[in-house]
Amino acid sequence: MTDARWMAAALALATRGRGSSAPNPNVGCIVTAGGHVIGRGWTQPGGRPHAEAMALAQAGAAARGATAHVTLEPCAHASPRGPACADGLIAAGLARVVVAMTDPDPRTAGQGIARLRAAGIDVAEGVGEQAARTELAGFIRRMAGQGPEVTLKLALSLDGRLALPDGRSRWITGEVARAHSHLERAAADAIIVGHGTWATDAPALDVRLPGWSGRQPARAVLGSTAIDGILTLSSLAELDDHGWQRVLVEGGGATAGALLAADRVDRLLLYCAPILIGDGRSLAGLALPDLAAAHGRWRLTDRRPLGSDSLEEYRRNR
Amino acid sequence: MTDARWMAAALALATRGRGSSAPNPNVGCIVTAGGHVIGRGWTQPGGRPHAEAMALAQAGAAARGATAHVTLEPCAHASPRGPACADGLIAAGLARVVVAMTDPDPRTAGQGIARLRAAGIDVAEGVGEQAARTELAGFIRRMAGQGPEVTLKLALSLDGRLALPDGRSRWITGEVARAHSHLERAAADAIIVGHGTWATDAPALDVRLPGWSGRQPARAVLGSTAIDGILTLSSLAELDDHGWQRVLVEGGGATAGALLAADRVDRLLLYCAPILIGDGRSLAGLALPDLAAAHGRWRLTDRRPLGSDSLEEYRRNR
Numbered sequence: 001m002t003d004a005r006w007m008a009a010a011l012a013l014a015t016r017g018r019g020s021s022a023p024n025p026n027v028g029c030i031v032t033a034g035g036h037v038i039g040r041g042w043t044q045p046g047g048r049p050h051a052e053a054m055a056l057a058q059a060g061a062a063a064r065g066a067t068a069h070v071t072l073e074p075c076a077h078a079s080p081r082g083p084a085c086a087d088g089l090i091a092a093g094l095a096r097v098v099v100a101m102t103d104p105d106p107r108t109a110g111q112g113i114a115r116l117r118a119a120g121i122d123v124a125e126g127v128g129e130q131a132a133r134t135e136l137a138g139f140i141r142r143m144a145g146q147g148p149e150v151t152l153k154l155a156l157s158l159d160g161r162l163a164l165p166d167g168r169s170r171w172i173t174g175e176v177a178r179a180h181s182h183l184e185r186a187a188a189d190a191i192i193v194g195h196g197t198w199a200t201d202a203p204a205l206d207v208r209l210p211g212w213s214g215r216q217p218a219r220a221v222l223g224s225t226a227i228d229g230i231l232t233l234s235s236l237a238e239l240d241d242h243g244w245q246r247v248l249v250e251g252g253g254a255t256a257g258a259l260l261a262a263d264r265v266d267r268l269l270l271y272c273a274p275i276l277i278g279d280g281r282s283l284a285g286l287a288l289p290d291l292a293a294a295h296g297r298w299r300l301t302d303r304r305p306l307g308s309d310s311l312e313e314y315r316r317n318r
Numbered sequence: 319m320t321d322a323r324w325m326a327a328a329l330a331l332a333t334r335g336r337g338s339s340a341p342n343p344n345v346g347c348i349v350t351a352g353g354h355v356i357g358r359g360w361t362q363p364g365g366r367p368h369a370e371a372m373a374l375a376q377a378g379a380a381a382r383g384a385t386a387h388v389t390l391e392p393c394a395h396a397s398p399r400g401p402a403c404a405d406g407l408i409a410a411g412l413a414r415v416v417v418a419m420t421d422p423d424p425r426t427a428g429q430g431i432a433r434l435r436a437a438g439i440d441v442a443e444g445v446g447e448q449a450a451r452t453e454l455a456g457f458i459r460r461m462a463g464q465g466p467e468v469t470l471k472l473a474l475s476l477d478g479r480l481a482l483p484d485g486r487s488r489w490i491t492g493e494v495a496r497a498h499s500h501l502e503r504a505a506a507d508a509i510i511v512g513h514g515t516w517a518t519d520a521p522a523l524d525v526r527l528p529g530w531s532g533r534q535p536a537r538a539v540l541g542s543t544a545i546d547g548i549l550t551l552s553s554l555a556e557l558d559d560h561g562w563q564r565v566l567v568e569g570g571g572a573t574a575g576a577l578l579a580a581d582r583v584d585r586l587l588l589y590c591a592p593i594l595i596g597d598g599r600s601l602a603g604l605a606l607p608d609l610a611a612a613h614g615r616w617r618l619t620d621r622r623p624l625g626s627d628s629l630e631e632y633r634r635n636r
Contacts, residue, residue, distance in 0.1 A: 308617075
């Protein structure tokens with residue numbers, strides 16, 4: 001196995017912490033010796049223990065002379081909640097550490113790698129960096145003071161309709177697509193809808209998956225005043241005030257248009273049904289001066305069939 | 319090679335006659351002996367010679383004892399323009415003929431196969447029938463008095479917009495997608511737009527492909543009165559009056575909506591660009607009572623990337 005493949009395995013572990021690692025980033029770590037896996041870890045719910053600590057605990061004494069692949073630079077800062085991972089890797093006697101990206105957290109920001117090297121550990125950087133940066137896009141944004149990564153989810157027809165003219169939208173997509181959207185909810189720190197969707201559909205905004213016993217994301221309504229048991233956001237700016245890394249916005253058309261017009265969507269999740277609706281509701285409030293302004297903003301990053309529907313994921317080119 | 323694979327080869331030959339074989343169906347024929355191809359043919363421009371006559375002329379005396387795979391039952395009727403293909407196959411001494419589908423033309427309608435069998439030729443039917451019926455859908459419709467196969471082509475954004483609010487639609491898709499649409503024009507007997515699109519864009523409606531020296535399809539404007547050099551159709555019903563097998567309708571939104579509302583679209587060609595337009599023009603005039611009415615009508619039959627755009631082909635479930 002090459003470094004790239006071990007790092008891909010560590011990235012797969014990292015995804016297990018999506019939506020539950022806040023306030024920390026969801027990191028994955030895999031410790032190997034002689035081509036065998038001796039420890040695996042990912043950031044635990046609430047952010048501690050860190051991925052490295054989990055993997056080292058599994059590896060035990062076998063970690064001496066071993067290699068660790070970590071999706072984010074090991075932290076250099078101890079906290080009341082646990083020791084610094086750089087110190088943990090040194091103490092365990094690792095011979096080599098491969099890191100996908102440096103930690104944008106100013107308390108680490110290169111000091112973790114420097115400490116490992118000062119202790120004589122061979123450190124490689126930048127392996128799988130692009131994938132790691134995609135996985136941690138929300139954390140990177142938050143560290144840069146840019147608020148969470150915003151995913152806009154839309155269920156739409158081939159002709160781009162989100163609902164009939166009277167707002168009815170149950171159902172455009174089928175059961176498989178709707179089940180998949182619950183996986184996306186589980187990966188989010190918060191689920192947000194506009195007040196129009198709230199008023200029309202009163203969606204539960206919870207994760208409903210067979211056997212799911214994990215946390216439920218925060219629920220928020222945008223552009224609304226007090227609703228019992230639901231967070232309300234008076235403006236898009238308030239998205240940044242809750243320490244969220246990933247938020248999932250589920251419409252409707254006016255909210256989607258407002259977010260797009262403000263260029264606050266980082267990721268589009270389009271659940272497309274093989275139907276034509278014709279007269280109906282679409283994105284509202286996004287007005288372009290010309291078609292040239294529309295081009296070059298989005299790149300297709302995933303596409304998969306979901307029953308007779310299909311899911312397309314686009315990311316904003318920035 | 320199995321019969322299925324030879325028939326697939328004959329079907330590939332048949333596609334070469336798309337858009338130029340009228341008033342005849344575009345048929346393909348491959349003659350083999352001992353596992354080697356000794357003759358290939360497809361319906362020639364204007365409908366004659368037929369595919370079988372072309373393939374037999376290539377095979378010459380080697381056709382004696384050979385096998386022919388034909389995508390449509392050989393014709394049983396002689397015409398001033400040429401002899402019956404069933405007689406030609408018998409005269410050439412073929413031992414075996416494999417036929418994808420029977421000819422819906424009442425002048426043949428099973429008599430071609432009967433005549434081959436009466437002459438002692440081993441005939442197999444139904445090999446590749448579904449693909450052949452798809453290839454000849456327009457011919458089958460015309461024979462049933464249902465008019466041509468109608469393909470609706472739309473170039474649209476992810477949010478289903480066909481144009482900006484003022485009608486500008488140049489360009490939603492990129493060069494690769496637009497070049498592909500000229501291949502589709504070349505396969506059509508006629509290209510049709512609505513009078514709104516004609517008035518806004520004055521499209522040339524011709525086939526522009528590097529090196530193209532083939533015929534140009536008929537050009538027609540729907541819902542319009544006399545335009546110099548252009549056919550005008552006063553209603554959808556007039557689509558059926560010209561002997562066309564395949565027509566390509568290129569919008570705009572009102573024409574598309576009218577065709578869909580009348581359930582006169584057999585095939586959807588969606589050239590989708592990875593852009594969001596927001597406020598803009600969509601399909602107009604297609605109004606559904608509820609979402610259930612939208613489901614089950616279309617099946618995805620092809621999808622391919624075209625530059626940064628993608629092409630999706632859907633066919634109507636009938």
